[in-house]
Amino acid sequence: MVSPRIAIFGAGAIGVYLASRLHLSGQAVTLVTRPGSSLPPVIDFEEGACLRKISVDFQVPADAPYKHDFVIVTTKAQDLPVALPLIRPWLDADGHLVIAQNGLPWWFLDHLEEGTVLRAVDPDGSLLREINLARTLSCVVFKSVERLAGGHIRALVTDGDRFVLGCPAIAHSPAAAQLADILAQAGLQAETAEDITVPLWEKLLGNVVLNPLSAISGLDIGNLLADHDHRARLVAGIEEARAVARAWGLPPGSTPDQRLLRTAKVAASGTFRTSMLQDREAGRTLELEPILGSVRELARRRGVPTPTLDSFHAAARHLSI
Known part of the structure; x- marks a missing residue:
């Protein structure tokens, strides 16, 4: 064959x-x-x-x-x-x-x-x-x-x-x-x-918060998780994304603690920068709309408030060339 x-x-x-x-x-x-x-x-x-x-x-x-x-x-x-x-x-x-x-x-x-x-x-x-x-x-x-x-x-x-x-x-x-x-x-x-929408959304739950916040803060994921205030923002953003999923009749995916547990495992394996932080440091355009803008678009169509994700989008947009 x-x-x-x-x-x-x-x-x-x-x-x-x-x-x-x-x-x-x-x-x-x-x-x-x-x-x-x-x-x-x-x-x-x-x-x-x-x-x-x-x-x-x-x-x-x-x-x-x-x-x-x-x-x-x-x-x-x-x-x-x-x-x-x-x-x-x-x-x-x-x-x-x-x-x-x-x-x-x-x-x-x-x-x-x-x-x-x-x-x-x-x-x-x-x-x-x-x-x-x-x-x-x-x-x-x-x-x-x-x-x-x-x-x-x-x-x-x-x-x-x-x-x-x-x-x-x-x-x-x-x-x-x-x-x-x-x-x-x-x-x-x-x-x-x-x-395939189920694993797509599961991965997005991490990317939608970790990518923009790492690009905004300049921190790798280990230092991001270690900061109490940043972690609270990560949790809030994941909960907002889960609310968007529910509004569309989708499985909401992992809880914030469950989703960030994988992130902690990655951090324990070695220092790692998200793709959006890598792009920021290299002077490349950030994947802001596919990762974050898409969730905000779904939220607007169902009237779901996403203040944390909105703040990430506003701050990261100024970093993207």
């Missing part, structure tokens, strides 16, 4: 991590990089106590496409509308687009109210109109990875690390099961979800 052709579109921390793990397992994989911005020929790949060098001979610039069965998109979520025309030539006609991005995906509100566009993620509705959801998977990443200076990828090893796959249009997707098997063969904890 011929192995599926897999491309990872985006050479950020998660993209390089996934491509490296698949490459190390013997899976044919292509890491799609921004033209003129390739990785060094050899990178340092650190996971837990293991540090090795990897020859990145599987990277190809985005302007030299060829067809793949799965294209896993790991770019920043706000970049998807602009990136989509560049992604399409990489995807076989019978292939699957796999979204492994932070925040809520463009189809989330349509899933709750058919035909309704989530403007925070899809301002002109083009993603909802143009992307075939039957050939789309969401990959929810519960894994803490940083791309450090140069070609150094650092991944923490934490209880609860996993990759959850599901199709928004098909409850039991054979493609999701196939890709989960491939990730498992690469040594990753991978599973499928009948309703």
Whole structure:
């Protein structure tokens, strides 16, 4: 049986991590990089106590496409509308687009109210109109990875690390099961979800507060949790997000203590900066609207007050270029 052709579109921390793990397992994989911005020929790949060098001979610039069965998109979520025309030539006609991005995906509100566009993620509705959801998977990443200076990828090893796959249009997707098997063969904890909105919201409960507050404060997650006032704001923001979920008839997800317990486990594994703090320090645009703006949009549509999340959004917006 011929192995599926897999491309990872985006050479950020998660993209390089996934491509490296698949490459190390013997899976044919292509890491799609921004033209003129390739990785060094050899990178340092650190996971837990293991540090090795990897020859990145599987990277190809985005302007030299060829067809793949799965294209896993790991770019920043706000970049998807602009990136989509560049992604399409990489995807076989019978292939699957796999979204492994932070925040809520463009189809989330349509899933709750058919035909309704989530403007925070899809301002002109083009993603909802143009992307075939039957050939789309969401990959929810519960894994803490940083791309450090140069070609150094650092991944923490934490209880609860996993990759959850599901199709928004098909409850039991054979493609999701196939890709989960491939990730498992690469040594990753991978599973499928009948309703992918549940793990999407569970991850969002952490991101919606930890990402903006870390960017605002400049603190890594360990120091963020250790500060009494910051922790109280984290708890308040999670409760607001849970209220939004209830207003839409969604499972609210973990309690603040439960959700922050995983964060504490990540912090215990090593110093870790959220993706939004990494972006702030690197002078990149923050993923503010997909992570925070999307929840506020859902809240406004149901009249749910979110004063803590609103304050995070107002403060973080001034940091984003």
